[in-house]
Amino acid sequence: MDKKMNILMFSGDYDKALAGLILANSAKEMDMEVSIFFAFWGLLLIRKPNGAREENKSTYEKLFANMTPKNIEDLPLSKMNLAGLGKKMLLEMMEENHAPTLTDFLKGALNKGIKMMACKLSCEIMGFSEDELLEQVEIVTAQDYLKDAIESDIQLFI
Amino acid sequence: MDKKMNILMFSGDYDKALAGLILANSAKEMDMEVSIFFAFWGLLLIRKPNGAREENKSTYEKLFANMTPKNIEDLPLSKMNLAGLGKKMLLEMMEENHAPTLTDFLKGALNKGIKMMACKLSCEIMGFSEDELLEQVEIVTAQDYLKDAIESDIQLFI
Amino acid sequence: MDKKMNILMFSGDYDKALAGLILANSAKEMDMEVSIFFAFWGLLLIRKPNGAREENKSTYEKLFANMTPKNIEDLPLSKMNLAGLGKKMLLEMMEENHAPTLTDFLKGALNKGIKMMACKLSCEIMGFSEDELLEQVEIVTAQDYLKDAIESDIQLFI
Numbered sequence: 001m002d003k004k005m006n007i008l009m010f011s012g013d014y015d016k017a018l019a020g021l022i023l024a025n026s027a028k029e030m031d032m033e034v035s036i037f038f039a040f041w042g043l044l045l046i047r048k049p050n051g052a053r054e055e056n057k058s059t060y061e062k063l064f065a066n067m068t069p070k071n072i073e074d075l076p077l078s079k080m081n082l083a084g085l086g087k088k089m090l091l092e093m094m095e096e097n098h099a100p101t102l103t104d105f106l107k108g109a110l111n112k113g114i115k116m117m118a119c120k121l122s123c124e125i126m127g128f129s130e131d132e133l134l135e136q137v138e139i140v141t142a143q144d145y146l147k148d149a150i151e152s153d154i155q156l157f158i
Numbered sequence: 159m160d161k162k163m164n165i166l167m168f169s170g171d172y173d174k175a176l177a178g179l180i181l182a183n184s185a186k187e188m189d190m191e192v193s194i195f196f197a198f199w200g201l202l203l204i205r206k207p208n209g210a211r212e213e214n215k216s217t218y219e220k221l222f223a224n225m226t227p228k229n230i231e232d233l234p235l236s237k238m239n240l241a242g243l244g245k246k247m248l249l250e251m252m253e254e255n256h257a258p259t260l261t262d263f264l265k266g267a268l269n270k271g272i273k274m275m276a277c278k279l280s281c282e283i284m285g286f287s288e289d290e291l292l293e294q295v296e297i298v299t300a301q302d303y304l305k306d307a308i309e310s311d312i313q314l315f316i
Numbered sequence: 317m318d319k320k321m322n323i324l325m326f327s328g329d330y331d332k333a334l335a336g337l338i339l340a341n342s343a344k345e346m347d348m349e350v351s352i353f354f355a356f357w358g359l360l361l362i363r364k365p366n367g368a369r370e371e372n373k374s375t376y377e378k379l380f381a382n383m384t385p386k387n388i389e390d391l392p393l394s395k396m397n398l399a400g401l402g403k404k405m406l407l408e409m410m411e412e413n414h415a416p417t418l419t420d421f422l423k424g425a426l427n428k429g430i431k432m433m434a435c436k437l438s439c440e441i442m443g444f445s446e447d448e449l450l451e452q453v454e455i456v457t458a459q460d461y462l463k464d465a466i467e468s469d470i471q472l473f474i
Contacts, residue, residue: 003308005304008472010332010335010474012395014391015198015199016168018198019168019197019198019315022279022300023300023303026299026300026304027304028300029301030301030304030305032304032308039335040331040335041331041395058409058412059408060405060409060412061412063405064405064409067266079170079199081206089218089221089222090283092218093216093218093219093222093283093284094283096216096218096219097282097283099279099282099283100467121338121415124413124415125406125409125410125413126409126417128411141342142338142339142342143342143346145339146321146339146342146343146346146348147346149470150319150348150469150470153308154304154307154308154313154471155313155408155470155471156166156313156314156315156472157315157335157472157473157474158168158315161466163462173356173357174326176356176474177326177355177356180437180458181461181462184458184459184462186458187459188459188462188463190462191465237328237357240337244405247376247379247380250376250440251374251376251377251380251441251443252376252441254374254376255440255441257437257440257441309413311466312462312465312466312471313471313474314324314471314472314473316326316473
Protein backbone atom coordinates (compact mmCIF):
# COMPACT_ATOMS: atom_id res chain seq x y z
CA MET A 1 0.00 0.00 0.00
CA ASP A 2 1.40 3.35 -1.07
CA LYS A 3 -0.27 5.42 1.62
CA LYS A 4 1.05 7.68 4.33
CA MET A 5 -0.13 8.82 7.78
CA ASN A 6 1.17 11.79 9.75
CA ILE A 7 0.41 12.29 13.44
CA LEU A 8 1.08 15.50 15.34
CA MET A 9 1.42 14.29 18.93
CA PHE A 10 0.78 17.39 21.03
CA SER A 11 -0.54 15.60 24.10
CA GLY A 12 1.53 13.95 26.79
CA ASP A 13 -1.45 12.10 28.25
CA TYR A 14 -1.13 8.35 28.68
CA ASP A 15 -4.44 7.53 27.01
CA LYS A 16 -4.00 9.89 24.06
CA ALA A 17 -0.43 8.70 23.49
CA LEU A 18 -1.73 5.14 23.56
CA ALA A 19 -4.31 6.00 20.88
CA GLY A 20 -1.67 7.67 18.71
CA LEU A 21 0.83 4.84 18.98
CA ILE A 22 -1.79 2.13 18.40
CA LEU A 23 -2.81 3.90 15.19
CA ALA A 24 0.84 4.37 14.15
CA ASN A 25 1.69 0.69 14.71
CA SER A 26 -1.49 -0.50 12.97
CA ALA A 27 -0.83 1.70 9.95
CA LYS A 28 2.77 0.52 9.69
CA GLU A 29 1.58 -3.12 9.84
CA MET A 30 -0.58 -2.29 6.82
CA ASP A 31 2.56 -1.11 5.04
CA MET A 32 1.64 2.53 5.28
CA GLU A 33 4.42 5.06 5.73
CA VAL A 34 4.06 6.69 9.17
CA SER A 35 5.56 9.85 10.70
CA ILE A 36 5.00 11.25 14.17
CA PHE A 37 5.84 14.85 15.02
CA PHE A 38 6.12 15.31 18.80
CA ALA A 39 5.42 18.85 20.04
CA PHE A 40 4.80 20.47 23.42
CA TRP A 41 3.73 17.84 25.99
CA GLY A 42 4.28 15.15 23.37
CA LEU A 43 8.03 15.63 23.91
CA LEU A 44 7.60 13.84 27.24
CA LEU A 45 7.04 10.62 25.28
CA ILE A 46 10.42 10.54 23.60
CA ARG A 47 12.95 11.39 26.30
CA LYS A 48 15.87 9.03 26.70
CA PRO A 49 15.52 7.14 30.00
CA ASN A 50 18.21 8.49 32.32
CA GLY A 51 19.33 10.85 29.57
CA ALA A 52 18.65 14.10 31.40
CA ARG A 53 21.42 16.70 31.20
CA GLU A 54 21.69 19.55 33.66
CA GLU A 55 24.28 21.61 31.80
CA ASN A 56 23.00 24.40 29.56
CA LYS A 57 19.62 24.31 31.25
CA SER A 58 18.12 27.40 32.89
CA THR A 59 16.55 27.09 36.33
CA TYR A 60 13.08 26.74 34.83
CA GLU A 61 14.25 24.16 32.31
CA LYS A 62 15.86 22.11 35.09
CA LEU A 63 12.70 22.31 37.15
CA PHE A 64 10.61 21.29 34.16
CA ALA A 65 12.86 18.35 33.30
CA ASN A 66 12.79 17.14 36.89
CA MET A 67 9.13 17.68 37.66
CA THR A 68 7.73 15.90 34.62
CA PRO A 69 7.51 12.07 34.55
CA LYS A 70 10.73 10.54 33.26
CA ASN A 71 9.12 7.14 32.65
CA ILE A 72 6.31 7.28 30.10
CA GLU A 73 4.32 4.76 32.14
CA ASP A 74 3.96 7.50 34.76
CA LEU A 75 2.25 9.97 32.42
CA PRO A 76 -1.23 11.00 33.59
CA LEU A 77 -4.59 10.32 31.94
CA SER A 78 -6.38 13.10 30.06
CA LYS A 79 -9.43 12.26 32.21
CA MET A 80 -8.10 11.45 35.66
CA ASN A 81 -11.34 12.28 37.33
CA LEU A 82 -14.03 11.14 34.93
CA ALA A 83 -16.39 9.44 37.36
CA GLY A 84 -13.44 8.68 39.60
CA LEU A 85 -11.80 6.35 37.14
CA GLY A 86 -8.13 6.48 37.92
CA LYS A 87 -5.17 5.44 35.86
CA LYS A 88 -4.50 2.42 38.05
CA MET A 89 -7.92 1.10 37.10
CA LEU A 90 -7.24 1.54 33.38
CA LEU A 91 -3.90 -0.22 33.71
CA GLU A 92 -5.53 -3.10 35.60
CA MET A 93 -8.16 -3.43 32.88
CA MET A 94 -5.45 -3.40 30.21
CA GLU A 95 -3.50 -6.07 32.04
CA GLU A 96 -6.56 -8.28 32.47
CA ASN A 97 -6.99 -8.17 28.70
CA HIS A 98 -3.30 -8.69 28.02
CA ALA A 99 -3.21 -5.37 26.17
CA PRO A 100 0.32 -4.04 25.58
CA THR A 101 1.42 -0.98 27.58
CA LEU A 102 2.41 2.42 26.21
CA THR A 103 6.06 1.34 26.50
CA ASP A 104 5.34 -1.71 24.34
CA PHE A 105 3.67 0.37 21.65
CA LEU A 106 6.50 2.93 21.67
CA LYS A 107 9.09 0.14 21.31
CA GLY A 108 7.01 -1.34 18.50
CA ALA A 109 6.97 2.00 16.70
CA LEU A 110 10.74 2.38 17.07
CA ASN A 111 11.41 -1.19 15.90
CA LYS A 112 9.12 -0.83 12.91
CA GLY A 113 11.02 2.23 11.74
CA ILE A 114 8.24 4.76 12.17
CA LYS A 115 9.67 8.22 11.51
CA MET A 116 9.99 10.17 14.78
CA MET A 117 10.39 13.95 14.72
CA ALA A 118 10.56 16.46 17.59
CA CYS A 119 9.43 20.08 17.25
CA LYS A 120 12.44 22.40 17.32
CA LEU A 121 10.65 25.34 18.95
CA SER A 122 9.14 23.11 21.66
CA CYS A 123 12.57 21.63 22.40
CA GLU A 124 14.03 25.12 22.72
CA ILE A 125 11.29 26.36 25.04
CA MET A 126 11.35 23.27 27.25
CA GLY A 127 15.12 23.10 27.18
CA PHE A 128 15.55 19.61 25.70
CA SER A 129 18.72 19.00 23.69
CA GLU A 130 18.88 16.36 20.94
CA ASP A 131 20.97 14.01 23.11
CA GLU A 132 18.24 13.92 25.77
CA LEU A 133 15.80 12.47 23.25
CA LEU A 134 15.61 8.91 21.93
CA GLU A 135 18.26 8.21 19.28
CA GLN A 136 15.69 7.63 16.56
CA VAL A 137 14.27 11.13 16.99
CA GLU A 138 15.23 13.97 14.69
CA ILE A 139 14.60 17.61 15.65
CA VAL A 140 12.82 19.46 12.86
CA THR A 141 10.88 22.70 12.33
CA ALA A 142 7.14 23.26 12.02
CA GLN A 143 7.69 23.77 8.30
CA ASP A 144 9.32 20.34 8.03
CA TYR A 145 6.25 18.93 9.75
CA LEU A 146 3.98 20.69 7.27
CA LYS A 147 5.92 19.34 4.28
CA ASP A 148 5.51 15.83 5.65
CA ALA A 149 1.84 16.37 6.47
CA ILE A 150 0.99 17.72 3.00
CA GLU A 151 2.23 14.50 1.43
CA SER A 152 0.15 12.37 3.80
CA ASP A 153 -3.24 10.76 3.18
CA ILE A 154 -4.20 11.01 6.85
CA GLN A 155 -3.21 13.81 9.23
CA LEU A 156 -4.26 13.78 12.87
CA PHE A 157 -3.66 16.23 15.73
CA ILE A 158 -3.67 14.26 18.97
CA MET B 159 -21.40 15.42 -3.58
CA ASP B 160 -19.03 12.49 -3.72
CA LYS B 161 -17.04 13.36 -0.62
CA LYS B 162 -16.38 11.56 2.63
CA MET B 163 -15.59 12.55 6.23
CA ASN B 164 -14.16 10.30 8.93
CA ILE B 165 -14.17 11.27 12.61
CA LEU B 166 -12.21 9.44 15.28
CA MET B 167 -14.16 10.24 18.44
CA PHE B 168 -11.69 9.64 21.26
CA SER B 169 -13.21 12.07 23.72
CA GLY B 170 -16.21 11.45 25.96
CA ASP B 171 -16.60 15.13 26.82
CA TYR B 172 -20.02 16.69 26.27
CA ASP B 173 -18.70 19.70 24.37
CA LYS B 174 -16.30 17.78 22.12
CA ALA B 175 -18.96 15.15 21.36
CA LEU B 176 -21.33 17.97 20.48
CA ALA B 177 -18.74 19.42 18.06
CA GLY B 178 -18.17 16.02 16.46
CA LEU B 179 -21.85 15.22 16.03
CA ILE B 180 -22.72 18.70 14.72
CA LEU B 181 -20.04 18.27 12.05
CA ALA B 182 -21.20 14.75 11.25
CA ASN B 183 -24.83 15.81 10.85
CA SER B 184 -23.90 18.88 8.80
CA ALA B 185 -21.71 16.82 6.47
CA LYS B 186 -24.43 14.22 5.98
CA GLU B 187 -26.93 16.99 5.15
CA MET B 188 -24.52 18.05 2.40
CA ASP B 189 -24.70 14.48 1.05
CA MET B 190 -21.22 13.62 2.21
CA GLU B 191 -20.57 10.07 3.36
CA VAL B 192 -19.77 10.12 7.09
CA SER B 193 -18.17 7.55 9.43
CA ILE B 194 -17.46 7.88 13.13
CA PHE B 195 -15.03 5.56 14.91
CA PHE B 196 -15.60 5.67 18.68
CA ALA B 197 -12.54 4.79 20.78
CA PHE B 198 -11.59 5.04 24.46
CA TRP B 199 -13.85 7.60 26.23
CA GLY B 200 -15.80 8.00 23.01
CA LEU B 201 -17.39 4.60 23.72
CA LEU B 202 -19.40 6.29 26.47
CA LEU B 203 -21.41 8.02 23.73
CA ILE B 204 -22.78 4.86 22.16
CA ARG B 205 -23.90 2.69 25.03
CA LYS B 206 -27.42 1.30 24.85
CA PRO B 207 -29.54 2.99 27.54
CA ASN B 208 -30.24 0.33 30.19
CA GLY B 209 -28.21 -2.14 28.17
CA ALA B 210 -25.53 -2.82 30.77
CA ARG B 211 -24.67 -6.49 31.32
CA GLU B 212 -22.93 -7.69 34.44
CA GLU B 213 -22.07 -11.20 33.24
CA ASN B 214 -18.61 -11.74 31.79
CA LYS B 215 -17.38 -8.51 33.31
CA SER B 216 -14.40 -8.43 35.66
CA THR B 217 -14.63 -6.41 38.87
CA TYR B 218 -12.88 -3.45 37.26
CA GLU B 219 -15.08 -3.62 34.18
CA LYS B 220 -18.21 -3.64 36.37
CA LEU B 221 -16.91 -0.68 38.33
CA PHE B 222 -16.09 1.17 35.15
CA ALA B 223 -19.50 0.48 33.59
CA ASN B 224 -21.26 1.63 36.75
CA MET B 225 -19.16 4.69 37.54
CA THR B 226 -19.31 6.30 34.12
CA PRO B 227 -22.41 8.28 33.05
CA LYS B 228 -25.01 6.01 31.47
CA ASN B 229 -26.95 8.92 29.98
CA ILE B 230 -24.90 10.92 27.51
CA GLU B 231 -26.49 14.14 28.77
CA ASP B 232 -24.57 13.53 32.01
CA LEU B 233 -21.13 13.53 30.35
CA PRO B 234 -18.78 16.22 31.68
CA LEU B 235 -17.35 19.22 29.85
CA SER B 236 -13.72 19.21 28.70
CA LYS B 237 -13.37 22.55 30.52
CA MET B 238 -15.45 22.28 33.67
CA ASN B 239 -13.55 24.95 35.43
CA LEU B 240 -12.67 27.49 32.77
CA ALA B 241 -13.46 30.67 34.61
CA GLY B 242 -16.03 28.81 36.67
CA LEU B 243 -18.28 28.12 33.74
CA GLY B 244 -20.14 24.97 34.56
CA LYS B 245 -22.03 22.61 32.35
CA LYS B 246 -25.38 23.77 33.69
CA MET B 247 -24.57 27.24 32.36
CA LEU B 248 -23.74 25.90 28.90
CA LEU B 249 -26.96 23.87 28.83
CA GLU B 250 -28.98 26.93 29.86
CA MET B 251 -27.36 28.96 27.11
CA MET B 252 -28.09 26.22 24.60
CA GLU B 253 -31.71 26.04 25.71
CA GLU B 254 -32.15 29.82 25.49
CA ASN B 255 -31.03 29.58 21.89
CA HIS B 256 -33.15 26.51 21.15
CA ALA B 257 -30.01 24.60 20.23
CA PRO B 258 -30.51 20.82 20.07
CA THR B 259 -28.90 18.70 22.82
CA LEU B 260 -26.23 16.04 22.40
CA THR B 261 -28.99 13.42 22.48
CA ASP B 262 -30.74 15.17 19.59
CA PHE B 263 -27.58 15.26 17.48
CA LEU B 264 -26.83 11.59 18.23
CA LYS B 265 -30.38 10.61 17.22
CA GLY B 266 -29.98 12.70 14.07
CA ALA B 267 -26.75 10.90 13.21
CA LEU B 268 -28.38 7.50 13.74
CA ASN B 269 -31.46 8.42 11.70
CA LYS B 270 -29.40 9.80 8.84
CA GLY B 271 -27.49 6.53 8.54
CA ILE B 272 -24.09 7.83 9.57
CA LYS B 273 -21.76 4.85 9.88
CA MET B 274 -20.96 4.13 13.54
CA MET B 275 -17.97 1.99 14.48
CA ALA B 276 -16.55 1.08 17.90
CA CYS B 277 -12.88 0.31 18.49
CA LYS B 278 -12.42 -3.41 19.23
CA LEU B 279 -9.42 -2.99 21.52
CA SER B 280 -11.14 -0.22 23.53
CA CYS B 281 -14.25 -2.41 23.93
CA GLU B 282 -12.09 -5.29 25.18
CA ILE B 283 -10.19 -3.15 27.67
CA MET B 284 -13.30 -1.42 29.01
CA GLY B 285 -15.31 -4.63 28.98
CA PHE B 286 -18.13 -3.56 26.65
CA SER B 287 -19.77 -6.33 24.61
CA GLU B 288 -21.48 -5.64 21.29
CA ASP B 289 -24.96 -6.02 22.80
CA GLU B 290 -24.26 -3.21 25.29
CA LEU B 291 -23.73 -0.78 22.42
CA LEU B 292 -26.35 0.87 20.23
CA GLU B 293 -27.66 -1.48 17.54
CA GLN B 294 -26.30 0.64 14.71
CA VAL B 295 -22.74 0.29 16.01
CA GLU B 296 -20.33 -2.23 14.54
CA ILE B 297 -17.17 -3.26 16.41
CA VAL B 298 -14.12 -3.00 14.15
CA THR B 299 -10.32 -2.92 14.46
CA ALA B 300 -7.93 0.03 14.22
CA GLN B 301 -6.96 -1.23 10.78
CA ASP B 302 -10.61 -1.08 9.66
CA TYR B 303 -10.65 2.51 10.89
CA LEU B 304 -7.51 3.29 8.90
CA LYS B 305 -8.95 1.81 5.70
CA ASP B 306 -12.00 4.02 6.10
CA ALA B 307 -9.91 7.08 6.97
CA ILE B 308 -7.61 6.67 3.95
CA GLU B 309 -10.60 6.89 1.62
CA SER B 310 -11.87 10.05 3.31
CA ASP B 311 -11.43 13.66 2.23
CA ILE B 312 -11.53 14.92 5.81
CA GLN B 313 -10.19 13.08 8.87
CA LEU B 314 -10.48 14.53 12.35
CA PHE B 315 -9.33 13.26 15.76
CA ILE B 316 -11.68 14.68 18.36
CA MET C 317 2.96 26.24 -3.46
CA ASP C 318 -0.66 25.58 -4.30
CA LYS C 319 -1.60 23.89 -1.03
CA LYS C 320 -4.15 24.65 1.65
CA MET C 321 -4.49 24.00 5.39
CA ASN C 322 -7.67 24.22 7.44
CA ILE C 323 -7.65 24.30 11.24
CA LEU C 324 -10.75 23.85 13.40
CA MET C 325 -9.78 25.62 16.61
CA PHE C 326 -12.13 24.17 19.23
CA SER C 327 -9.85 24.71 22.21
CA GLY C 328 -9.38 27.94 24.13
CA ASP C 329 -6.27 26.67 25.92
CA TYR C 330 -3.15 28.82 25.72
CA ASP C 331 -0.85 25.98 24.70
CA LYS C 332 -3.17 24.48 22.09
CA ALA C 333 -3.92 27.91 20.61
CA LEU C 334 -0.18 28.51 20.43
CA ALA C 335 0.30 25.23 18.52
CA GLY C 336 -2.50 26.10 16.11
CA LEU C 337 -1.27 29.62 15.42
CA ILE C 338 2.37 28.54 15.02
CA LEU C 339 1.26 26.01 12.40
CA ALA C 340 -0.96 28.58 10.69
CA ASN C 341 1.82 31.18 10.50
CA SER C 342 4.39 28.61 9.34
CA ALA C 343 2.09 27.34 6.60
CA LYS C 344 1.34 30.86 5.40
CA GLU C 345 5.08 31.61 5.25
CA MET C 346 5.39 28.60 2.93
CA ASP C 347 2.76 30.24 0.71
CA MET C 348 0.05 27.81 1.67
CA GLU C 349 -3.50 29.09 1.88
CA VAL C 350 -4.66 28.91 5.51
CA SER C 351 -8.12 29.07 7.13
CA ILE C 352 -9.00 28.84 10.80
CA PHE C 353 -12.54 28.08 11.97
CA PHE C 354 -12.99 29.07 15.62
CA ALA C 355 -15.68 27.14 17.49
CA PHE C 356 -16.74 26.74 21.13
CA TRP C 357 -13.86 27.74 23.45
CA GLY C 358 -11.86 28.78 20.41
CA LEU C 359 -14.08 31.86 20.18
CA LEU C 360 -12.25 33.21 23.23
CA LEU C 361 -9.22 33.74 20.98
CA ILE C 362 -10.87 36.20 18.63
CA ARG C 363 -12.77 38.61 20.83
CA LYS C 364 -12.16 42.29 20.24
CA PRO C 365 -10.28 43.75 23.21
CA ASN C 366 -12.73 45.98 25.05
CA GLY C 367 -15.40 45.11 22.52
CA ALA C 368 -17.84 43.48 24.92
CA ARG C 369 -21.48 44.54 24.51
CA GLU C 370 -24.03 44.05 27.24
CA GLU C 371 -27.14 44.78 25.17
CA ASN C 372 -28.98 41.81 23.69
CA LYS C 373 -27.20 39.43 26.05
CA SER C 374 -29.10 37.15 28.39
CA THR C 375 -27.99 36.84 32.02
CA TYR C 376 -26.00 33.70 31.26
CA GLU C 377 -24.40 35.25 28.20
CA LYS C 378 -23.36 38.28 30.23
CA LEU C 379 -21.91 36.04 32.95
CA PHE C 380 -20.07 34.00 30.35
CA ALA C 381 -18.64 37.06 28.61
CA ASN C 382 -17.48 38.50 31.92
CA MET C 383 -16.11 35.37 33.54
CA THR C 384 -13.94 34.25 30.62
CA PRO C 385 -10.52 35.84 30.04
CA LYS C 386 -10.79 38.96 27.89
CA ASN C 387 -7.06 39.04 27.16
CA ILE C 388 -5.86 35.94 25.31
CA GLU C 389 -2.65 36.00 27.35
CA ASP C 390 -4.80 35.09 30.35
CA LEU C 391 -6.14 31.87 28.82
CA PRO C 392 -5.32 28.74 30.87
CA LEU C 393 -3.10 25.82 29.90
CA SER C 394 -4.66 22.51 28.86
CA LYS C 395 -2.40 20.89 31.47
CA MET C 396 -2.27 23.28 34.39
CA ASN C 397 -1.41 20.58 36.82
CA LEU C 398 0.88 18.23 34.92
CA ALA C 399 3.55 17.68 37.53
CA GLY C 400 2.81 21.09 38.96
CA LEU C 401 4.00 22.98 35.93
CA GLY C 402 2.11 26.21 35.88
CA LYS C 403 1.52 28.66 33.11
CA LYS C 404 3.87 31.22 34.63
CA MET C 405 6.68 28.69 34.26
CA LEU C 406 5.88 28.10 30.58
CA LEU C 407 5.77 31.84 29.93
CA GLU C 408 9.15 32.30 31.68
CA MET C 409 10.65 29.54 29.57
CA MET C 410 9.23 31.10 26.41
CA GLU C 411 10.63 34.50 27.36
CA GLU C 412 14.07 33.07 28.10
CA ASN C 413 14.10 31.66 24.58
CA HIS C 414 12.71 34.84 23.04
CA ALA C 415 9.75 32.88 21.74
CA PRO C 416 6.84 35.08 20.60
CA THR C 417 3.67 35.09 22.73
CA LEU C 418 0.21 33.96 21.69
CA THR C 419 -0.65 37.60 21.03
CA ASP C 420 2.32 37.88 18.64
CA PHE C 421 1.27 34.79 16.70
CA LEU C 422 -2.34 35.98 16.50
CA LYS C 423 -1.20 39.37 15.19
CA GLY C 424 1.03 37.58 12.70
CA ALA C 425 -1.88 35.51 11.48
CA LEU C 426 -4.06 38.61 11.07
CA ASN C 427 -1.31 40.54 9.27
CA LYS C 428 -0.56 37.68 6.92
CA GLY C 429 -4.18 37.52 5.83
CA ILE C 430 -5.00 34.12 7.23
CA LYS C 431 -8.73 33.52 6.78
CA MET C 432 -10.51 33.71 10.15
CA MET C 433 -13.99 32.25 10.56
CA ALA C 434 -16.20 31.96 13.66
CA CYS C 435 -18.79 29.21 14.11
CA LYS C 436 -22.31 30.67 13.86
CA LEU C 437 -23.93 28.20 16.26
CA SER C 438 -21.20 28.68 18.88
CA CYS C 439 -21.59 32.47 18.63
CA GLU C 440 -25.34 32.14 19.14
CA ILE C 441 -25.01 29.84 22.14
CA MET C 442 -22.31 31.92 23.81
CA GLY C 443 -24.02 35.17 22.92
CA PHE C 444 -21.23 36.79 20.88
CA SER C 445 -22.30 39.21 18.17
CA GLU C 446 -20.17 39.90 15.09
CA ASP C 447 -19.08 43.31 16.40
CA GLU C 448 -17.60 41.76 19.54
CA LEU C 449 -15.20 39.72 17.41
CA LEU C 450 -12.05 40.90 15.66
CA GLU C 451 -12.79 42.76 12.43
CA GLN C 452 -11.07 40.17 10.28
CA VAL C 453 -13.41 37.43 11.51
CA GLU C 454 -16.41 36.32 9.48
CA ILE C 455 -19.24 34.32 11.09
CA VAL C 456 -20.04 31.22 9.03
CA THR C 457 -21.91 27.92 9.42
CA ALA C 458 -20.56 24.42 10.02
CA GLN C 459 -21.34 23.67 6.38
CA ASP C 460 -19.17 26.60 5.26
CA TYR C 461 -16.39 25.12 7.40
CA LEU C 462 -16.86 21.73 5.74
CA LYS C 463 -16.70 23.22 2.24
CA ASP C 464 -13.42 24.89 3.13
CA ALA C 465 -12.05 21.75 4.80
CA ILE C 466 -12.88 19.50 1.83
CA GLU C 467 -10.73 21.66 -0.42
CA SER C 468 -7.79 21.53 2.00
CA ASP C 469 -4.74 19.28 1.92
CA ILE C 470 -4.40 19.30 5.69
CA GLN C 471 -7.27 19.44 8.19
CA LEU C 472 -6.66 19.52 11.92
CA PHE C 473 -9.03 19.60 14.89
CA ILE C 474 -7.26 21.38 17.73
